[in-house]
Amino acid sequence: MENISVLGAGSWGTALAIVLAENGHRIRIWSHRQDQVDEINTQHTNAKYLPNTTLPMNLVATASLQQAVDESDMIVVAVPTKAIRSVCQQFVPFMREEKLFVHVSKGIEPDSLKRISELLAEEIPSMLRSDIVVLSGPSHAEEVVLQHPTTVTVACENMRAAERVQDAFMSSYFRVYTLEDVIGAEIGGALKNVIALAAGAVDGLGYGDNAKAALITRGLAEISRLGVKMGANPLTFAGLTGMGDLIVTCTSVHSRNWRAGNLLGKGYKLDEILEQMGMVVEGVRTAKAAHQLAAKYDVAMPISSALYSVLFEATPPKQAVDALMARMKKREIDEMM
Ligand SMILES: NC(=O)C1=CN([C@@H]2O[C@H](COP(=O)(O)OP(=O)(O)OC[C@H]3O[C@@H](n4cnc5c(N)ncnc54)[C@H](O)[C@@H]3O)[C@@H](O)[C@H]2O)C=CC1
Numbered sequence: 211m212e213n214i215s216v217l218g219a220g221s222w223g224t225a226l227a228i229v230l231a232e233n234g235h236r237i238r239i240w241s242h243r244q245d246q247v248d249e250i251n252t253q254h255t256n257a258k259y260l261p262n263t264t265l266p267m268n269l270v271a272t273a274s275l276q277q278a279v280d281e282s283d284m285i286v287v288a289v290p291t292k293a294i295r296s297v298c299q300q301f302v303p304f305m306r307e308e309k310l311f312v313h314v315s316k317g318i319e320p321d322s323l324k325r326i327s328e329l330l331a332e333e334i335p336s337m338l339r340s341d342i343v344v345l346s347g348p349s350h351a352e353e354v355v356l357q358h359p360t361t362v363t364v365a366c367e368n369m370r371a372a373e374r375v376q377d378a379f380m381s382s383y384f385r386v387y388t389l390e391d392v393i394g395a396e397i398g399g400a401l402k403n404v405i406a407l408a409a410g411a412v413d414g415l416g417y418g419d420n421a422k423a424a425l426i427t428r429g430l431a432e433i434s435r436l437g438v439k440m441g442a443n444p445l446t447f448a449g450l451t452g453m454g455d456l457i458v459t460c461t462s463v464h465s466r467n468w469r470a471g472n473l474l475g476k477g478y479k480l481d482e483i484l485e486q487m488g489m490v491v492e493g494v495r496t497a498k499a500a501h502q503l504a505a506k507y508d509v510a511m512p513i514s515s516a517l518y519s520v521l522f523e524a525t526p527p528k529q530a531v532d533a534l535m536a537r538m539k540k541r542e543i544d545e546m547m
């Protein structure tokens with residue numbers, strides 16, 4: 211049994227806290243909102259993020275970040291990418307001893323172009339962290355709380371740390387694999403949200419399964435191209451954190467990125483879409499990062515670029531699709547891959 215705290219009580223942090231609580235660990239979940247802490251502790255629900263779900267009695271919420279961090283040996287960071295630096299800056303000053311960090315968020319910081327493990331390494335001094343493990347894969351919170359069979363991967367260069375996290379999370383319905391390729395896991399997890407926005411837009415435009423399959427396959431090609439240039443193992447992109455997560459996010463109605471893209475395709479404006487969602491749509495910020503990464507690494511990322519132009523340059527989605535189809539003819543398989 212481990213002492214574990216989950217930082218962030220959105221849909222994913224809460225679903226993972228349930229998995230850990232059911233595995234018998236001592237679990238605290240931190241929220242920056244007192245009303246949410248009170249709801250979890252008194253009603254055992256988190257209705258905004260996981261409607262119709264009853265939380266286990268041993269899942270305790272706290273609004274004290276200090277208590278959450280002090281009382282645990284393993285810290286699961288489950289806030290949106292945008293909030294990660296500020297949350298670290300709040301807890302680092304009172305940390306006294308080394309902890310194992312697991313992050314479950316999927317994004318890349320625009321401008322700095324840092325992956326999340328790099329953000330954590332920058333904000334948390336090395337003497338206060340034993341390892342940083344990435345947990346990623348095809349896993350919508352809504353299905354995890356129904357105990358539908360789900361598989362994820364935990365990535366860390368230190369296999370012993372990855373195996374400790376694997377042991378903590380693994381259950382009859384939550385199967386966890388290990389991987390050493392942190393870069394590949396993080397790039398696959400972040401970039402699939404950009405392609406999922408595009409897949410939603412294509413559905414919103416009324417195109418069919420051919421177009422969706424094309425986006426998934428060519429999307430994986432451009433994610434892999436970038437990832438390999440950044441130092442990832444190409445095989446990682448055929449795994450759960452690559453192809454697996456890309457499929458689930460591009461095809462599931464649970465995906466916030468797919469849903470936001472769908473509204474884009476139907477002609478809604480980005481501002482109104484984000485207001486309507488009420489939950490994080492990571493792919494929007496990641497599209498900026500992808501645009502910058504493509505330039506930095508000199509990698510062709512046509513689908514990500516097309517999505518960027520729809521989101522930030524007011525290109526109509528249909529025009530973006532037409533431009534993708536009119537690109538110069540080329541071979542399918544890259545030499546590099
Ligand atoms: N929902 C899902 O099924 C999955 C989500 N993820 C990833 O997990 C991360 C979190 O996503 P969700 O839980 O779905 O998001 P969410 O939108 O459901 O919840 C986000 C939570 O973070 C809190 N938060 C926002 N800003 C904050 C700040 N500055 N300080 C502290 N707390 C803050 C919110 O109050 C909310 O509780 C994202 O990176 C997402 O891509 C990964 C796998 C599955």
Ligand SMILES: O=C(CO)COP(=O)(O)O
Pocket residue numbers: 316347348349350403406455458459464465466467468490491492
């Ligand atoms: O990462 C996810 C599933 O693996 C969740 O995707 P969304 O953020 O699009 O809902």
